[in-house]
Amino acid sequence: xxxxxxxxxxxxxxxxxxxxxxxxxxxxxxxxxxxxxxxxxxxxxxxxxxxxxxxxxxxxxxxxxxxxxxxxxxxxxxxxxxxxxxxxxxxxxxxxxxxxxxxxxxxxxxxxxxxxxxxxxxxxxxxxxxxxxxxxxxxxxxxxxxxxxxxxxxxxxxxxxxxxxxxxxx
Amino acid sequence: xxxxxxxxxxxxxxxxxxxxxxxxxxxxxxxxxxxxxxxxxxxxxxxxxxxxxxxxxxxxxxxxxxxxxxxxxxxxxxxxxxxxxxxxxxxxxxxxxxxxxxxxxxx
Amino acid sequence: xxxxxxxxxxxxxxxxxxxxxxxxxxxxxxxxxxxxxxxxxxxxxxxxxxxxxxxxxxxxxxxxxxxxxxxxxxxxxxxxxxxxxxxxxxxxxxxxxxxxxxxxxxxxxxxxxxxxxxxxxxxxxxxxxxxxxxxxxxxxxxxxxxxxxxxxxxxxxxxxxxxxxxxxxxxxxxxxxxxxxxxxxxxxxxxxxxxxxxxxxxxxxxxxxxxxxxxxxxxxxxxxxxxxxxxxxxxxxxxxxxxxxxxxxxxxxxxxxxxxxxxxxxxxxxxxxxxxxxxxxxxxxxxxxxxxxxxxxxxxxxxxxxxxxxxxxxxxxxxxxxxxxxxxxxxxxxxxxxxxxxxxxxxxxxxxxxxxxxxxxxxxxxxxxxxxxxxxxxxxxxxxxxxxxxxxxxxxxxxxxxxxxxxxxxxxxxxxxxxxxxxxxxxxxxxxxxxxxxxxxxxxxxxxxxxxxxxxxxxxxxxxxxxxxxxxxxxxxxxxxxxxxxxxxxxxxxxxxxxxxxxxxxxxxxxxxxxxxxxxxxx
Numbered sequence: 001x002x003x004x005x006x007x008x009x010x011x012x013x014x015x016x017x018x019x020x021x022x023x024x025x026x027x028x029x030x031x032x033x034x035x036x037x038x039x040x041x042x043x044x045x046x047x048x049x050x051x052x053x054x055x056x057x058x059x060x061x062x063x064x065x066x067x068x069x070x071x072x073x074x075x076x077x078x079x080x081x082x083x084x085x086x087x088x089x090x091x092x093x094x095x096x097x098x099x100x101x102x103x104x105x106x107x108x109x110x111x112x113x114x115x116x117x118x119x120x121x122x123x124x125x126x127x128x129x130x131x132x133x134x135x136x137x138x139x140x141x142x143x144x145x146x147x148x149x150x151x152x153x154x155x156x157x158x159x160x161x162x163x164x165x166x167x168x169x170x
Numbered sequence: 171x172x173x174x175x176x177x178x179x180x181x182x183x184x185x186x187x188x189x190x191x192x193x194x195x196x197x198x199x200x201x202x203x204x205x206x207x208x209x210x211x212x213x214x215x216x217x218x219x220x221x222x223x224x225x226x227x228x229x230x231x232x233x234x235x236x237x238x239x240x241x242x243x244x245x246x247x248x249x250x251x252x253x254x255x256x257x258x259x260x261x262x263x264x265x266x267x268x269x270x271x272x273x274x275x276x277x
Numbered sequence: 278x279x280x281x282x283x284x285x286x287x288x289x290x291x292x293x294x295x296x297x298x299x300x301x302x303x304x305x306x307x308x309x310x311x312x313x314x315x316x317x318x319x320x321x322x323x324x325x326x327x328x329x330x331x332x333x334x335x336x337x338x339x340x341x342x343x344x345x346x347x348x349x350x351x352x353x354x355x356x357x358x359x360x361x362x363x364x365x366x367x368x369x370x371x372x373x374x375x376x377x378x379x380x381x382x383x384x385x386x387x388x389x390x391x392x393x394x395x396x397x398x399x400x401x402x403x404x405x406x407x408x409x410x411x412x413x414x415x416x417x418x419x420x421x422x423x424x425x426x427x428x429x430x431x432x433x434x435x436x437x438x439x440x441x442x443x444x445x446x447x448x449x450x451x452x453x454x455x456x457x458x459x460x461x462x463x464x465x466x467x468x469x470x471x472x473x474x475x476x477x478x479x480x481x482x483x484x485x486x487x488x489x490x491x492x493x494x495x496x497x498x499x500x501x502x503x504x505x506x507x508x509x510x511x512x513x514x515x516x517x518x519x520x521x522x523x524x525x526x527x528x529x530x531x532x533x534x535x536x537x538x539x540x541x542x543x544x545x546x547x548x549x550x551x552x553x554x555x556x557x558x559x560x561x562x563x564x565x566x567x568x569x570x571x572x573x574x575x576x577x578x579x580x581x582x583x584x585x586x587x588x589x590x591x592x593x594x595x596x597x598x599x600x601x602x603x604x605x606x607x608x609x610x611x612x613x614x615x616x617x618x619x620x621x622x623x624x625x626x627x628x629x630x631x632x633x634x635x636x637x638x639x640x641x642x643x644x645x646x647x648x649x650x651x652x653x654x655x656x657x658x659x660x661x662x663x664x665x666x667x668x669x670x671x672x673x674x675x676x677x678x679x680x681x682x683x684x685x686x687x688x689x690x691x692x693x694x695x696x697x698x699x700x701x702x703x704x705x706x707x708x709x710x711x712x713x714x715x716x717x718x719x720x721x722x723x724x725x726x727x728x729x730x731x732x733x734x735x736x737x738x739x740x741x742x743x744x745x746x747x748x749x750x751x752x753x754x755x756x757x758x759x760x761x762x763x764x765x766x767x768x769x770x771x772x773x774x775x776x777x778x779x780x781x782x783x784x785x786x787x788x789x790x791x792x793x794x795x796x797x798x799x800x
Contacts, residue, residue, distance in 0.1 A: 009338055011346040018399050038403070040396045042388055043357025043365065046342055062345045067395075078353050082346020094406065175702075179694050186691065200420060219733060223760045224691040226782020234782060238760075 007050060007060040010169045013080050015108065016089035017100040018068030021122040024152035025089065026065045029162050034153050041067045044079045051166045061166055070100045072107040080108070084169040085116040087161065092121045092149070093129040095136065116168035118146045118161050125151040183228050187273035190221060191266045198262045206255070215244040218265070230272055236265045303382040310337050311376040312349045326381060327362035341379075343368060349377045357388050451489065454482045506552075506706075509545035509657035512584075513538075515554060516577060523561050523573075532565060533572035540579045546654040548584070548632065553652070556625045556636075560588040560648050563621065568592035571645070584654035587639070589647040600638055681796055682706045684725035686716035686742065687758070688734045692781075696729065699785050700792070713737025717745050725753060727796055729788075732759040732770060740773045747774035754795040758783060 014022040023041050027033050030047045045065040053059045066079050080086075086108060090101040098121075105117065119140065121132065140147055148161040197217050201210040222237035240261045243254075287295070299305070306321035306328075314337040323331055329340060337344040343358055353370040360366075365388035369380040458479045465471050520536050527534035557575065564573040571591025578585040595603060604626040622636070629636040634652040641647070683705045687693045697707050708723050710716040714736045720728060728746075732739035743755050754776040759766065767778050776795060779788065 009342070009345045019403055038400065040392060040399050042391045042395055043359065043384075044355070045359045047361055048342055062342045068399075075354075075356060078355055079358075081351060081353055082348075084346065175698055179698055182694075183691055199416075200423075203416060203420075219760055220689045220691075223781040224689055224695075227692055227695055227785075241760075 007058055008170065009048075009060045009062050010084040010166070011062045011064060011082050012165060012169060013064040013066055013083045013086045014089055015066055015072075015076075015080075015086055015101075015104050016068060016120075017070055017091070017094075017097040020068065020089045020091040020094075020097050021152050022065050022068065022087075022089050025087075025120065025122060025150065025158055026063055028152045028155055028158045030063065032155070034155075036153070041065060043067055049162075051163055053167055053170045057170075059166065059170055061162070063162075070103070072104060072111065077111060080112065083112065083115065085118075085165050087118050087120055087165060089120045089122055092123050092132045093126050095131050098132070098136065098140070116165060118148065118165045118168075120148050120150045120161055122150045122152060124149040124156060125153045180228060183224070184273065184275075187269045191269035191273065193217060194221070194262065194269070195266050198259070198266075202255075202259075211244060214262075215241060218244065221265075233265070233268050233272060236261070236268055240265055306381040308341070308379040308381070309373075309376060310349065310379070314338070314344070314347075314349055314377065316340070317376060321381075325383075326364065326366060327360065337377075344370075344379070347377075351377070357384050357391070359388070451482055451486050455479065455486065458482065506549045507547050508550065510548050510550040510553070510654075511545050512541050512577070512579065512654075515550055516575075519554070519557055519561065519575070522558070523565060526565055527573060530565065530568075531570070532568055534561075534565070534574075535572070536575045536577065538577045541577070542579055542656060545657045546579070546584070547657045548652065548654045552628045552632065556628050556650070557586065557588070559621045559625045560586075564588055564590035564592065564646070568645070579654065582653060582655040583651055585649070585651045587647060587649040589645060591645040594643055594646050595638065595641040600641060603638060604636065680706070681727070682708060682723060682725040683792065684708045684710060684716065684720055684723060684728045686710040686713070686728065686734065686739070687731040688712060689731070692731075695785075696788070699789065703789055705792075711735075713739060713742035716742045717749075720746055720751055720753075721749060726799070727753055727792055728755040729792070730755055730757055730775070732757055732766075740770060743770070743773045743775055754799060756791060756795060 014026060016022055018040065019038060023039070023045065024034060026045070026047055027035075030049045044067065047063045047065065048060050049063065050058050050060050064079060064083070066076055069076055072080075088101045088105050090097040101119065105119075108115070108117075121137075121140075124130070137147075146164060148157040148164075150157045150161060152158060194214075194217055197210070197214040201207075201214050218237050218241045222234050222241055225231075225237060226234035240258065243258050243261060304322055304325050306323055306326055307319060308316065308331075309318045311317050316331060316333055316335040316337065318333070319331055331340065337347070342360065343355070347353065347370065350372050351370060352372055353368070355368040355370075357365050358368055365384045367382050367384040367387070369382075371378045371380075458475055462472060462475050462479070465475065516536050516538060520534075523534055561573060561575055568590040569592070573588070573590045576585075576587040576589070603622050626636045629650045629652060632652040634650045636648060636650045639647040639649045681704075683700055685693060685696055685700070685707060687696065687709070688711050693709060697709065700707050708719055708725060710719045712735045716728070716730060716734070716739075717737070719725075730739045730743060734742075737745070739757060739759070743757075746755070755774060756777045756779060757770045757775040758779050758781055759770070760781045770778055777791060779791060
């Protein structure tokens with residue numbers, strides 16, 4: 001009895017330390033807007049966007065923008081239930097957030113099993129404050145992950161990163 | 171007249187103690203922040219060495235003794251041991267405090 | 278306590294009131310799905326939460342975004358969920374025998390409360406992180422600035438050393454050029470045209486020599502190596518000398534030149550007569566040089582230990598833009614100005630400062646310029662008859678120190694000042710060096726009667742310096758000053774050629790007696 005006009009929906013989550021730009025990335029992706037003002041997310045924000053999966057098919061991504069935490073709490077575990085894939089987000093001006101992302105990836109895999117994910121190294125517009133060394137970036141690349149240097153401010157690679165994940169979860 | 175001049179020089183020396191303390195502290199900080207590189211330790215040791223010499227000649231015996239102690243510790247280092255760093259830090263801090271105390275005494 | 282007993286203890290009226298309150302405040306929406314996640318039933322205000330119209334049989338996935346991925350067996354508590362078209366809600370998902378129950382409650386006030394707390398705490402964390410980064414940056418900048426400053430100081434020192442050494446190199450051959458010119462002048466008494474050519478060579482060489490002397494002075498003054506040689510001076514005689522030097526020059530240019538004095542004491546005054554004379558010669562010399570018509574006047578006034586000096590001319594004056602720069606080294610007022618390295622006024626200014634005064638351009642304009650300065654010149658204590666001209670080399674206070682020069686090699690200014698004072702007070706003439714290299718150079722140049730040598734010095738250390746001096750034939754006693762009391766160090770100092778050894782802090786009386794004994798031994 002499913003409605004034939006409704007697109008297939010997939011749930012994806014953004015996870016990462018606080019203030020790395022998860023909400024800004026979502027707003028850039030869904031509404032194509034950006035604000036410099038930092039507003040914390042409490043709980044979770046849900047948004048949807050229709051994306052092209054291939055030339056003939058579109059799908060609806062349900063994006064769960066989850067409040068930043070340095071570990072997977074039991075509450076966040078509830079929020080993440082049923083996810084098809086996720087976006088790990090770190091802030092390139094705060095190298096400690098990369099460590100957090102590595103940890104979150106490990107925990108997510110332990111709880112939900114191996115799922116498609118993409119790594120976003122965000123705030124790539126802040127060149128003068130960029131604190132990721134070449135060695136650190138190489139370390140990430142050596143893991144064989146899909147990595148994007150994104151900027152929610154300029155929009156660089158945001159759409160690409162979400163689209164890549166969308167194709168992986170269908 | 172020469173007694174006046176002597177007093178003058180002594181006063182000048184006393185009034186330099188504050189900045190000597192500041193310099194010493196600065197030297198210590200750069201030594202600490204460079205993880206006790208050879209250069210910064212040598213600079214610090216040079217400062218402390220001179221201080222030990224001049225303080226004694228101007229009659230600041232405690233300062234001179236304290237400086238000598240720091241100097242001999244620095245000559246043994248830099249060792250990569252936390253207890254050495256802690257001891258030197260304490261002694262340098264004590265020397266700085268002594269200098270500041272002497273600087274504020276009104277003669 | 279079972280639900281039933283609670284229910285019994287609350288009167289119906291009150292219970293209904295509670296129900297009403299709960300519904301008003303939380304706007305509950307209850308949804309029930311079957312095992313295939315099709316909507317079976319619902320109760321509550323779905324519009325309030327921005328749901329599309331609901332129908333029995335709707336797919337959970339298609340109608341309710343937050344149920345995407347949820348199965349009929351899941352039990353979930355989602356405390357705060359925000360959707361773009363509705364209020365923040367809390368969602369409670371419970372599996373039941375026939376399917377899945379979903380209860381949605383308004384969580385706006387809880388969301389607001391938590392947001393406020395969390396926003397503040399996160400902002401504080403971000404700020405403290407930022408502060409930490411700035412502190413680190415500041416520290417790095419500080420280190421960089423320190424390094425740059427040290428480099429600049431080193432470069433400046435090098436420059437001064439270069440000027441000094443080059444000047445020394447120039448001076449020797451020039452002196453011999455001048456000497457031979459004089460000899461030739463004497464032997465060519467009658468050859469007029471050749472004498473004129475020789476005169477030109479002589480003037481040129483003298484001019485070069487004075488330029489070099491200025492450069493040397495500049496170098497010395499720059500590194501503070503000049504020590505004032507204060508001694509009883511007959512001001513009247515000194516000024517008469519000055520008059521004799523400049524009157525012929527002024528007459529040649531058709532200028533009026535006069536020295537006006539007032540209040541000069543009959544007694545001699547204490548000042549460094551050589552340096553004082555140098556300043557006056559520079560000021561009057563400039564005035565005569567740049568004034569084409571009119572007069573040059575030097576006014577000297579003594580009052581109660583203060584010597585006031587003014588030199589006024591009727592020359593072209595100094596352009597306003599150049600007035601601030603006149604006392605800077607290597608600055609000439611006009612680029613097309615004929616000669617000089619532009620050091621005269623800079624040197625005069627330094628000398629006047631060391632003498633406790635300040636050289637000031639009092640006025641300058643179309644009617645001419647006037648420079649002025651005031652220095653200390655107290656009446657000299659009456660200690661016997663002195664002929665100033667024969668007492669060039671220094672003061673005489675105690676018999677043992679008479680005319681003896683001591684070279685003090687010490688990098689620490691605090692110690693040097695004290696030793697300088699004590700030794701000068703005892704009647705020694707003192708020369709100061711600040712490192713081992715300078716100590717060797719000055720020892721060979723000044724030939725002191727004794728050397729006090731700090732062992733721990735920059736550039737070349739004390740032991741190497743002594744070794745080098747002994748190898749060059751330097752024979753005066755060298756007393757080592759060191760903070761190190763080790764016997765081994767003492768032995769190596771003596772082996773290098775030190776005559777004696779004092780451990781810092783040195784008692785000043787011991788210092789004086791050790792010096793006196795060492796000098797007596799060599800006599």
